[in-house]
Amino acid sequence: MTNNYMAYFLTPRIRLGDLFLTVLMGAFLLMSGCSKNSSGPDNNPPLIDSIVTYPTSVHPGSDVVLTAYVTDPEGDSISVKWSTYPKAGRFSDTLASLCTLTVTPVLEGGMSLKVMLNVSDGHADRDTGIWIPLIEGETVSGHAYYAGTRIPVPGALVSVGRLVDTASFSGAYEIRHLSPGPFTIELSKDGCTDYSEQLTIDTGLIHDVLLECDGLTNTVTGTITAYNDLGLENVKVTILNDEGTPTGLVDVTDLSGGFTIDNVPPGNRLIAVEDVGNPVYQVLSDTFIVKIVNDTAIVLQGQIKNVLFISQGVTNPDDWILEDLAFWKSWLMNSENQCYYYNSCEINGFGLMTMADTVLVPADAENVTWFINVTLNDATLVIGYIVDGVSIYTENVSSQTGDLLISKKINIPNVDIAGHELAVELYVWSNQVQDCASACLRRFELSYYK
Known part of the structure; x- marks a missing residue:
């Protein structure tokens, strides 16, 4: 009983009206601090003044320089971010106000590429976009052949700058979206000597390339004989292209009917024989198919004329x-x-x-x-x-x-x-x-x- 009594007299007595007045004043102060008349400053998103592109239109596969001019009303630090829709290129730096966009070469001239810019001061951001016209460029095309022939070199890598193509099974290549003027074309393939040449692009340029491929070609040696095993001299032996036309890979048989031809591409090769002055017989012009894998020795029987x-x-x-x-x-x-x-x-x-x-x-x-x-x-x-x-x-x-x-x-x-x-x-x-x-x-x- 004593403790309760003492507690009653030591605790201050608060009147109900005083308590209500205290709560009311606190609410007023809280509301006034959040009102529009508060002393805290307003924040506005950054402004995008302009986007400048150079050049104003580009070939697919080429570069365009982008410059964003942006300001912030409050002078806040501004971050930028570039993108394309759909993803159709590579930026040198997506977070820099000055950057280079390399447009993908798979697009076509006559299309337009949308480039979008987002800017932010950390509190608010703003977005905008521009369209960049894509224009048709020039084209260089041709074939990669083994030197001295029109036999294709499939798989050769062909490049003009960053534009690249791979020679097809027929040796065909095509590089598109080039600007008129001088350029360097390069070809490479394992087993072949790298090729590089300065060319001047014009409309529909066709440029066939002859590759020296000592690491891939072979030496064919052999003998042309008659049915009686007699060697046939003065018979021209020619490696043919796939379509049957002669290559520059040629030899003429010696007194014993022997011949040697270097730099023969691998594969099933057509070999033509032709009489160019055998002193004894008339030799039938004929064609043989020989599979060339490595250096190869062959014996071909020439047919001789009988009247x-x-x-x-x-x-x-x-x-x-x-x-x-x-x-x-x-x-x-x-x-x-x-x-x-x-x-x-x-x-x-x-x-x-x-x-x-x-x-x-x-x-x-x-x-x-x-x-x-x-x-x-x-x-x-x-x-x-x-x-x-x-x-x-x-x-x-x-x-x-x-x-x-x-x-x-x-x-x-x-x-x-x-x-x-x-x-x-x-x-x-x-x-x-x-x-x-x-x-x-x-x-x-x-x-x-x-």
């Missing part, structure tokens, strides 16, 4: 049957021009002459071929084949007017003439009923290669 039948001039008229047969009329002999002769105004009918004797085509013969030296004037010449005494096939030789030298491999559908008796007939007639047509046969030859 079955030859008619030169009119010195051996017994070679031909010169007789009329119904409306087929015999060719005439023209000693002055040394030819068998047909003239539709002198001969009332079509012309015909047939080999007097057949020839046996050897069973191992390949590429049985005929050769004709004839002059035609508004006439059609046709050849017919007689196999084992039966006429089985005819084909057109020519209807062209002029002096003609024609050689063709005999190809009779579904018939292999090797090992069979063969003779030919030559037919001729006028192309125009009203005009005189003529033919003058100077040489006819049948041969095969083995």
Whole structure:
């Protein structure tokens, strides 16, 4: 009881009215401190005065310099941040008021790129954006080839400045969005010597590059022989491009038929052989496919010509049957021009002459071929084949007017003439009923290669 009594008298007594007045004054002071009439300063976001671009329009893949002019009303420190939408380039510094934007080269001329700027003083920020026009540039294109050839070098890296392309399987490349004027083009590939050249860009520049690739190419050595294993000299051996045209990779066989060709690209290579003056044989022009992986030694068998039948001039008229047969009329002999002769105004009918004797085509013969030296004037010449005494096939030789030298491999559908008796007939007639047509046969030859 004593403690409670003492506590009652020691505690100050507060009247209810005094307490209400105290709370009311505190609320007034709190409200007045947060009012617009408070002595604390207002904050305004930074101002973006302007954005300057140089140049004002650019090629995809090139640079544009951006300068932001910004101020803050209160003089606060300002931060900036650049971006593009969509992401279409690389900034040298996204947080600097002066920076360089490298535009991605995958965009196209005629488009526009939106560049956005955000500025902040730490309390408030402001955003704006500009559009930069993209313009078409010039293009340089071409192919990367192995030196001395038009054989492609796929995978070669081609660059002009920061613009890059990779040569395709066909060796093709294309660099776009270039400004007119001088530039340096560079190519590189493992195994090849780096290439660099100064060029001047103009409209649609095409520039093929020949790469020295000692680390990739090989040496091909070999021998050209006949069927009897005799080496064939003076035969030109040429590496061909993929489309069959000759490269600059060439050699001519020596006395023993040997040859060596350096710098041959790897892969399945076409090799052509051509007689350029063998003193003994006529060698058939032919093409071989050889797989080149490393330095390669090969043996190629050249086919040599063997004559079955030859008619030169009119010195051996017994070679031909010169007789009329119904409306087929015999060719005439023209000693002055040394030819068998047909003239539709002198001969009332079509012309015909047939080999007097057949020839046996050897069973191992390949590429049985005929050769004709004839002059035609508004006439059609046709050849017919007689196999084992039966006429089985005819084909057109020519209807062209002029002096003609024609050689063709005999190809009779579904018939292999090797090992069979063969003779030919030559037919001729006028192309125009009203005009005189003529033919003058100077040489006819049948041969095969083995």
